[in-house]
Amino acid sequence: MKLNAGVEWVLHTCLNLGWIEEDTREGASTARLAAFYHLPPAYLGKQLQALVRAGILTSTSGPRGGFRLARRLEDISVLDVVTAIEGRTNAFECTQILHDGPGANPATDYRTVCAVSQTMSRADLAWRRELASETLADIRDRVLTFSPGAPRQTRAWFENTRA
Amino acid sequence: MKLNAGVEWVLHTCLNLGWIEEDTREGASTARLAAFYHLPPAYLGKQLQALVRAGILTSTSGPRGGFRLARRLEDISVLDVVTAIEGRTNAFECTQILHDGPGANPATDYRTVCAVSQTMSRADLAWRRELASETLADIRDRVLTFSPGAPRQTRAWFENTRA
DNA sequence: GACATGCTACTCGGATAGAAACTGTCCGAGTTATTGCGG
DNA sequence: CCGCAATAACTCGGACAGTTTCTATCCGAGTAGCATGTC
Numbered sequence: 001m002k003l004n005a006g007v008e009w010v011l012h013t014c015l016n017l018g019w020i021e022e023d024t025r026e027g028a029s030t031a032r033l034a035a036f037y038h039l040p041p042a043y044l045g046k047q048l049q050a051l052v053r054a055g056i057l058t059s060t061s062g063p064r065g066g067f068r069l070a071r072r073l074e075d076i077s078v079l080d081v082v083t084a085i086e087g088r089t090n091a092f093e094c095t096q097i098l099h100d101g102p103g104a105n106p107a108t109d110y111r112t113v114c115a116v117s118q119t120m121s122r123a124d125l126a127w128r129r130e131l132a133s134e135t136l137a138d139i140r141d142r143v144l145t146f147s148p149g150a151p152r153q154t155r156a157w158f159e160n161t162r163a
Numbered sequence: 164m165k166l167n168a169g170v171e172w173v174l175h176t177c178l179n180l181g182w183i184e185e186d187t188r189e190g191a192s193t194a195r196l197a198a199f200y201h202l203p204p205a206y207l208g209k210q211l212q213a214l215v216r217a218g219i220l221t222s223t224s225g226p227r228g229g230f231r232l233a234r235r236l237e238d239i240s241v242l243d244v245v246t247a248i249e250g251r252t253n254a255f256e257c258t259q260i261l262h263d264g265p266g267a268n269p270a271t272d273y274r275t276v277c278a279v280s281q282t283m284s285r286a287d288l289a290w291r292r293e294l295a296s297e298t299l300a301d302i303r304d305r306v307l308t309f310s311p312g313a314p315r316q317t318r319a320w321f322e323n324t325r326a
Numbered sequence: 327g328a329c330a331t332g333c334t335a336c337t338c339g340g341a342t343a344g345a346a347a348c349t350g351t352c353c354g355a356g357t358t359a360t361t362g363c364g365g
Numbered sequence: 366c367c368g369c370a371a372t373a374a375c376t377c378g379g380a381c382a383g384t385t386t387c388t389a390t391c392c393g394a395g396t397a398g399c400a401t402g403t404c
Binding site: 001002003004005007008009011015036037038039065068069078086089091092094095097098100101102103113115116118119120122124125126127130131134138139140142143146149150153154157 | 167172175178183200230249254256258261263265266279282286289292293301302312313320
Binding site: 165167168169202203206209223225226227228232 | 391
């Protein structure tokens, strides 16, 4: 029950894309996005591809290509990003072992009936609800209040490393 | 980000132990607890050992030995059981990649400062809070209202298979 | 008949393989800017 | 000087290994009950 490391990477990367796109109207390539945090470029690219499939990013090939946000940060929830990487499966997956116990009803769907499954599902739901209630724009704003210079610094880095 | 299968197994097993101990004053061996759901006995035993280390169960060796609840179901939260199996680590582990970015402060602990980490930690907290708010006794009571015959059926099975 | 004693069967516990998922890497298909050539 | 075409460089995308975690199994240490022999 450990989240993929890619979740942390792409969350920070999306924030960076948000700041880059405010400035230049273009995106950024995997190589530069990875270099910003010294991440393995190819593996970060793999995660970003998942975000493209989820409709969070768009990608363009060739020179001056790369990744861009498909929609505004206000319209991307943290849950959207997590789901894109981790998939739609819950942390607790009821295997309905009650079916293998005595006195089981083969027709019953214990994923909805079993009290254990209900409790675990409720916890998963609380987790998802918390992530769904926050957008990347909310996180960006919290970053701004803590370190107002972050956008400028980030943009400057991407400007300088381009040369 | 998938929970161990053992979590489901031991939750159901603890409920069974609760019903057995209401009847006979004794516990049950791994073999019989596993046979109840056709689970791999040795692997279930491994999980139950983790619950012993966590102080949820007690174990006795030798003939007529096995596992017993260390305390009442009212005093065992679902979180206790999950933590015993999964460990105390959060689903999201902040690796502080901001330390590898430009303009980072080496002295800063980004696990508490980083806005991304804050959001993910909040979600993990909501998940844990939900699990901590429910005890095994709560689950047992919900089972009773849905299928009042469950305790008797379970006890009967363990009685019959003993012979 | 009662008791001590050795034995047998049974249990947990940790050490040992196998499978699956995560992490990381590599090369190919496609695209765009560039550069050289011809008009 | 302008337009066109071939080229070269750059990008994503999916296919291919390495590592960690989870799943499953096996055998040994220890214990409780039982059978046996003795008093």
